[in-house]
Amino acid sequence: MIAAGLDPIGQFEIKKLAELKIGNFDISFTNSSLMMVICVATVSLWLLLSTKKSLIPGRAQSIAEVSYEFIADMLRSSAGKDGMKFFPFVFTLFIFILFANMLGMVPFFFTTTSHIVVTAVLALMVFAIVIVYGVWKNGLSFLKLFWPAGVPIAIKPFVCLLEIISFISRPLSHSVRLWANMMAGHIMLKVFAGFCIMLVGAFGVVGGSLAGILPFLMTFALTPLEFLVSFVQAYVFALLTCIYLSDALHPGH
């Protein structure tokens, strides 16, 4: 029983809450789906309560407006003014990931972003939008992205090869960064917290509590760090999205 509770991987297990099938695809409602629904519900509730359109913003409205300006500034500075057409998308990405990460910090809550499939879908969404919009807007000149100006012709093919490789590996790095951070953080927390329990099991309540101080302090220190990581990873994901979208808008650099 304790051993099962100590398994640091157990927290990533998906459990079906309700069976659901479309054709051959199993789309059962799981704890992961539940967390996604909770995430959307939380965001909606927050914005519903905080956007009252008052001229002098209250505290909650200020937070909503600061988030709005934060993402808008980020998008504007990295993708330019015409990048603002992607603002709802980038904002949704940021808020969804942020809330998924933060909700994952609540004990016993499942972290949806700790699954590579989820982050991969998000990253591929960005990748697809960059390609589709880039080609639709720029036509063949979108390929200028891989043929950078101002590079000596002698090394240009080499640079072009590098550009292509880096472009293709984007969704991979984009998704793995978020996923690995979230998963590693949660495993680390679980391992150090589990140490405390194991020490109590090994040395009794008194000895174990004394010996458990160190892993306890470690858990204590890691928790705020994980909150920071949750925010930073959402920010990084959104920021990279902005930069990739800027490529679709201005492929000539």
Add this chain to the structure above:
Amino acid sequence: MINAMTLMGLKLAAAPAGGENAAEKVFPPFNPDYFATQVFWLLLTFGILYFLLSRIFLPRIGQTIEERSSRIADDLDAASRMQKEAEEAEKSYERALADAKAKAHNVAETTRQSVDAEIKVEMDAADAEASKAAEAAETRIRGVRAKALANIESVASEAAQATIEALTGKKPTLATVKKALN
């Protein structure tokens, strides 16, 4: 791709010392059984969130921010306009004040000049009168002095006549005495 992931997952899953059947477990993030459901629910929830944000919440926030900034800009405009008006009012007030001062100065000046002129006229008149009086007095004095001088001659002659008479007992005529004195 998925096969490789599954393999990796199997290897990783064997590592943690979990429950008794840990070896049978697949590392959960790499379990392909749950890929479809996660993708489905992610797309569904993300789509709903995107719809809500792009249609309702973000326009609302953006509108509020825009309204506020335009209101602030309007207020600033009004404030600067009012300030300009105040400055103009101050300028016109200063102008009026300067005009009034100049006028007052003029009035004072003209009054002073007219008063001065009046004083001068009166002074001249007084001077003329005084000099006339002085002249009259002088003529009178001159007359008196001449008379007195004349008197002195006759008094001196008479005194000399009396003196001679007392000394000699003989009384000379006035004319003789006068002749002798001159």
